[in-house]
Amino acid sequence: MKRVVITGAGTINALGRDVASTLEAMREGRCGIGELDIRDVDRLAIRIGGQVRDFEAESVFNRQQLTLYDRFTQFTLVAAAEAIAQCGLEFTGELAARAGVVLGTAGGGVSTWDDNYRSVYEDGKNRVHPFVVPKLMNNAAASHVSMQYNLKGPSFTVSTACASSNHAMAQAFQIIRSGMSKAMVTGGSESMLCFGGVKAWEGLRVMSRDACRPFSANRNGMVQGEGAGVFVFEEYEHARARGADILAEVVGQAMSSDAADIVMPSKQGAARAIAGALHDAGVSRDEVGYINAHGTGTAANDKTECAAVADVFGPHADSLMISSTKSMHGHLIGGTGAVELLACIMALRDGVIAPTIGYEEFDPECALDVVPNEAREAKVDVALSNAFAFGGLNAVLALRRI
Amino acid sequence: MEIRDKVIEIVAEQAVLEPSDVKMDNTLEELGIDSLGLVESIFAIEEAFDISVPFNANNPTEGDFDISTVQSIVAGIETLIRDQKT
Numbered sequence: 228m229k230r231v232v233i234t235g236a237g238t239i240n241a242l243g244r245d246v247a248s249t250l251e252a253m254r255e256g257r258c259g260i261g262e263l264d265i266r267d268v269d270r271l272a273i274r275i276g277g278q279v280r281d282f283e284a285e286s287v288f289n290r291q292q293l294t295l296y297d298r299f300t301q302f303t304l305v306a307a308a309e310a311i312a313q314c315g316l317e318f319t320g321e322l323a324a325r326a327g328v329v330l331g332t333a334g335g336g337v338s339t340w341d342d343n344y345r346s347v348y349e350d351g352k353n354r355v356h357p358f359v360v361p362k363l364m365n366n367a368a369a370s371h372v373s374m375q376y377n378l379k380g381p382s383f384t385v386s387t388a389c390a391s392s393n394h395a396m397a398q399a400f401q402i403i404r405s406g407m408s409k410a411m412v413t414g415g416s417e418s419m420l421c422f423g424g425v426k427a428w429e430g431l432r433v434m435s436r437d438a439c440r441p442f443s444a445n446r447n448g449m450v451q452g453e454g455a456g457v458f459v460f461e462e463y464e465h466a467r468a469r470g471a472d473i474l475a476e477v478v479g480q481a482m483s484s485d486a487a488d489i490v491m492p493s494k495q496g497a498a499r500a501i502a503g504a505l506h507d508a509g510v511s512r513d514e515v516g517y518i519n520a521h522g523t524g525t526a527a528n529d530k531t532e533c534a535a536v537a538d539v540f541g542p543h544a545d546s547l548m549i550s551s552t553k554s555m556h557g558h559l560i561g562g563t564g565a566v567e568l569l570a571c572i573m574a575l576r577d578g579v580i581a582p583t584i585g586y587e588e589f590d591p592e593c594a595l596d597v598v599p600n601e602a603r604e605a606k607v608d609v610a611l612s613n614a615f616a617f618g619g620l621n622a623v624l625a626l627r628r629i
Numbered sequence: 630m631e632i633r634d635k636v637i638e639i640v641a642e643q644a645v646l647e648p649s650d651v652k653m654d655n656t657l658e659e660l661g662i663d664s665l666g667l668v669e670s671i672f673a674i675e676e677a678f679d680i681s682v683p684f685n686a687n688n689p690t691e692g693d694f695d696i697s698t699v700q701s702i703v704a705g706i707e708t709l710i711r712d713q714k715t
Contacts, residue, residue, distance in 0.1 A: 357669055
């Protein structure tokens, strides 16, 4: 089996327009969640989110591109540009023929659906722009990345709700590990912060009206974010031979299905994914220093996740750190695992643990070290990133310092 | 604005040309407009003139709407406006 490393990272999210500004915000425990600035917000009960602000798509893309790029594709391309520039790879010849793009998204072009439904239902128009379908399709972002960077290998989009990005990155990891490809572009993107997107989430009654406070006893729900995280995964020897700057090694992954409930999480399903990732990575429990939690800030997720971690790690659960950066950037749904992987990389590479901000009250059902409110310096060898989706689909990644 | 000028404006925008560079006897191919560009042009024409253009991208030459040149498109629109607005 080949070893797999990360040689490029890119992002855009409520905390920043690139990796450096995002990590700086995480170090400072800054909150990117605020009042939503979207059309018809006055008809919404939920009016906060981790929105990407002051993003002028017109200054990044030309008119022809904008007719084809939904906001989730725009975010993807911005993040991909940063990641691919950092990795320094030029995709040509045999490398390009086998390098692909695997991205996660839950909703794809949600605002394209929203805008065009509005146009035909509310405004009574009988004609929509011819590119509505290629703009809204879930694989649009992956396809545009492949076209822009000449990536001709296995490329597809994974849609497993809140675990989409982790499932996508697990696939990219396996593709390189098995020897199918030397490099893969992977991660995920989401942009549901439009009237219809937020309205749909409102219906479920799991959204907070004021803040995302993971693990805090007074938590009252999740807060949506938007944005993208994109990485270049590369075969270790390939990266080393060209002297690439290696950000971290991806050492394992596991995927599991609760096979139980369409929305309620299961401790067993989560625990099987966490334990599976450790087994796949060949690391022992006490090597794990940090877990980037799924940590949505809902009553159900946080206590179930903490119980799963306690089950898997036993006494070591009390000495590892587990934080939820969703408290800062919000829940990016299908893109969330990708942005959260940055916190794992920061822990391994910089020795800085991103905090769980908004933490106010101890909850005995979440009695772990959740790194409350302030970042912490610590040397970490192995970090995990959890994602547990609606539908009971779980994916956990294991990273090691290199 | 005359039909002809509006059509030239639409076609020029698709081709990323100045309207003055578009000649009436140009074919869309000569102007560098591909199949997606054609579909987008038809949409823009329908919006601009509030007409419905009988066009199927599976078989662009079928039907009465002649897309062989800028001139034939203008003529086709004139006919459609006459038929659909009366």
